[in-house]
Amino acid sequence: MARFKDYVPHGVIPATLAAFDADYRFDWAETRKHLSFAADVEGVTAVTINGHASEVHACTLDEQTRMMDESADEIGDRMPLICGVYADGSHIAADIAHMADAHGASALLCFPPSSLGMGGIQRRPEMGIAHMKMIADATDLPMIVFQYGNELAYPLDTLVQICEEVPNVMAIKDWSTPQVHDRHIKTLHSLPRRINVLSTNSAWLMSSLVMGTDGLLSGAGSVIADLQVALFRAVQAQDLATAQKLADRIYHTTQVFYCDPFGDMHNRMKEALVLLGRLDGPAVVRPPLMKLTETEIARIAEAMSLAGISRDGAEEIGPTVLAAE
Numbered sequence: 001m002a003r004f005k006d007y008v009p010h011g012v013i014p015a016t017l018a019a020f021d022a023d024y025r026f027d028w029a030e031t032r033k034h035l036s037f038a039a040d041v042e043g044v045t046a047v048t049i050n051g052h053a054s055e056v057h058a059c060t061l062d063e064q065t066r067m068m069d070e071s072a073d074e075i076g077d078r079m080p081l082i083c084g085v086y087a088d089g090s091h092i093a094a095d096i097a098h099m100a101d102a103h104g105a106s107a108l109l110c111f112p113p114s115s116l117g118m119g120g121i122q123r124r125p126e127m128g129i130a131h132m133k134m135i136a137d138a139t140d141l142p143m144i145v146f147q148y149g150n151e152l153a154y155p156l157d158t159l160v161q162i163c164e165e166v167p168n169v170m171a172i173k174d175w176s177t178p179q180v181h182d183r184h185i186k187t188l189h190s191l192p193r194r195i196n197v198l199s200t201n202s203a204w205l206m207s208s209l210v211m212g213t214d215g216l217l218s219g220a221g222s223v224i225a226d227l228q229v230a231l232f233r234a235v236q237a238q239d240l241a242t243a244q245k246l247a248d249r250i251y252h253t254t255q256v257f258y259c260d261p262f263g264d265m266h267n268r269m270k271e272a273l274v275l276l277g278r279l280d281g282p283a284v285v286r287p288p289l290m291k292l293t294e295t296e297i298a299r300i301a302e303a304m305s306l307a308g309i310s311r312d313g314a315e316e317i318g319p320t321v322l323a324a325e
Contacts, residue, residue, distance in 0.1 A: 003106060039079040045215065071104075072103060080106035113131060128158055128162065181199075196214035223273060227250050275300060
């Protein structure tokens, strides 16, 4: 049974990484240390596992199940756990949802299947709707729709239909361009059953939050959750000066995390954790991801320094800004 049955996705939610040994096996001690560090950040409202950040594409269902168990044991008594549902087949997605429910998740992050590509998600909207309904049939957990910003993005009409026909859907994680993102916020907030919008636009986070999002769900939170909390609170309090200062610091991290090639973003975050002493190195990623060059690792180290993030974790994030309740 879920530990936080009434949880509504909101606030600052890090998507955590996974630690592996030299043979690409899970290093559960290091993974748990990382989970605990993320959950200990004051102001974090939940933690996401089994997502892009934890290389779920390269994890078996057994490994995803153990990740649920390790996470529940480490932080599940004090923090809602959001489990990713990442599968190309809807029946497999339903199995993952059922597993997550049985092993202590409080909500699900539902990825669009790549099988909806090649025009399917635009030309056959019933496919996406059926996928979300099959997940909902397997559990009563709250669901977050991962709204991509590419060819796997649900058209707005389809997204609204999902929200109206699947009562489990409580929020979306929005990766859309600014104009579309703004439209999603206004449309989903105005539905008879209001749907929360969580930003995953980490590269322009302050602008996204100012548009009126209800929080953020971000892989960058695996490294900078404290800065994200401070920024979110500053925006909620309409403290523009503090928000701008925090955004200026975050800029250095997101410029290095989300540079080209974009697919290395979580690889770079893992290297940052090693540089900061939050994970024992070396940073190992599962192929086809590859180890970064020493030149790129040096750029990550420089970015952490420019952002004022120290190895001992004693960085100053400015005055505490109370969140608007």
